[in-house]
Amino acid sequence: MAEHVLEMKNITMQFGGVVAVNDLSLEVNKGEIISLIGPNGAGKTTAFNVITGVYAPTNGAVYFNGKEIVENYPSGKMKKNYAGTNMGAFTKRIEPTPDIITKLGIARTFQNIRLWKSQTVFTNVLIAKHMTRTSNIFTATFRLNYKEERKQREETEELLKILGLDQVKDELCTSLPYGLQRRLEIARALATNPSLLLLDEPAAGMNPQETADLTDFIHRIRDEFHLTVFMIEHHMDLVMDISDRIYVLNFGALIAHGTPEEIQNNPEVISAYLGESED
């Protein structure tokens, strides 16, 4: 188990009567690029939200580097209405908030870009460095942390340079073209020094050229920052091109998993997903 960077164990997420994710188990190994695909509403983003602590799962557990970070089981009203499986398999309650998950080393981007709109490109990345501070509010207010501040600024400059954003660093983030905004979101996530990067539709709204660039970009940051990448994506070219392994979700349940070739030839996947999109 130690070699898995991320392991989701029997995750079920139920909203009222709707089971958004049903008994999802998956593993992500170190250095891999894994894709999670599936038709709209299959529960992909919900799965991400469970990993990052936005939602506490109804049932199931998540492990990160062998350490349990999330676990929950149905209780109260949900106990009666629970529609999933594995009832009683989990008995602990670990419900961290997203900031704790990020501090452990899991960073994410969002499906709809969520940059801090009133800030410049530079400040957007710099704010993400806030997490790494050792100063408290007094030392920060009276600038007793100037060394740390200078270090954070230098690290930010360097990160922007590596990701090719240093030309636009003083511009307001909303004035950037779409592709660069996506790239800035990744830069911001990288500023938190993650070992696992979750990308939620990084190519959404991109043209073919930008998508091709993104493939190189993801490979590059994976190698440069020693990352493991777990992403949700709809662009099949990108997914098949980049992924080491693919997980396929449909109506909240895992229907297939394997290498891109295996997924392309899987009849169940074709009927649920690829088949439909080819019609």
Next chain:
Amino acid sequence: MENNKLIALKTKKYSVISLVLLVALFALVLVLEAIVPPTHILFTVLKKGAIYALVAVSMNLLNGFTGLFSLGQAGFMLLGAYTYAIFTIPLAARDQVYQYFNGGAIQFTLPVFVALILAGLVAAFFAYLIGLPVLHLKSDYLAIATLGFAEIIRAIFQWDKLGVITNGSNLLRKYPVFHSTLFYFAVSGICIAVILLLINSTYGRAFKAIRDDEVAAEAMGINLAKHKQLSFTISSFFAGISGALLAMFQTTIQASQFKSAMTYEILLIVVIGGIGSVTGSCLASFLFIACSEWWLRFLDNANLNITPIQILRPGFRKVVFSVVIMLIVLFYQKGIMGEHEFSIAGILKRLKTLRIMWKRYKRMR
């Protein structure tokens, strides 16, 4: 690299100029105190303006920079004002002040500056307690909860059963006060400077991130509960200090004056000055106080009527004032300063564009 150095040099120059201007402002106040008779209304405006500037900036820290819409400011000012007054009334005067409560329960006094800081700390402590359940609420709900808290505090302080401490609904008076305008400017100035430092620190940036997008802020490792609590507590600390200053300025205080109307006045100053602009809040505070206390006074003077209809009469000032505020809100929807700060660099830029426009105008002719 060269360019960066040049920019750094320039900002250094501008900050030196700003500092000189600030010192000049304090010198001006000193000079004014020396030449203008101390009973002049100008000093009332300056003192009250400085006090309101502080509380407006503290409210802006919360509403403008952290995005928490809170309306509890009057309650925290009340806590500050009462803390200061209760702990500084001289022992000899206590029998007179607490005449219905046998001299009150507290039989010691604190030094003025200790009491001033304690005023802030008490307000901050209560803010911390209230923040625990309330800060999970969003926008309007938070506003209603904090407004309700302020009203409850006011009611409690007027309660007879607590009279041995708060003197019930009677006035608190005879505590030490400062008559020098410079004192109010100094205390208020120092506090606003600290808030400015905070806003530009790493914590201030985190506050702004929470304002811009809570979900993203949390996902980037910013602990929402902790940072909101920090902002709320610090904002209330300075509201408490400004309450103590207000107590000194008025020489007597009573809980009944800290109504929600007071919070709305402060909110108005923040909105007129620009939500998210510290200098805007300061400017708007002095303008607001000057208009309500001084410049529009003549409208109340019935002797100045020249028209056969008696338009000018006591209270007419408030009608005109309301219209002025409506006009400001209509034409400056983001306030006087918007989200910008008043800076030397900004003014120079403005002047440059004006010069270019002037040149163009001349060429056209």
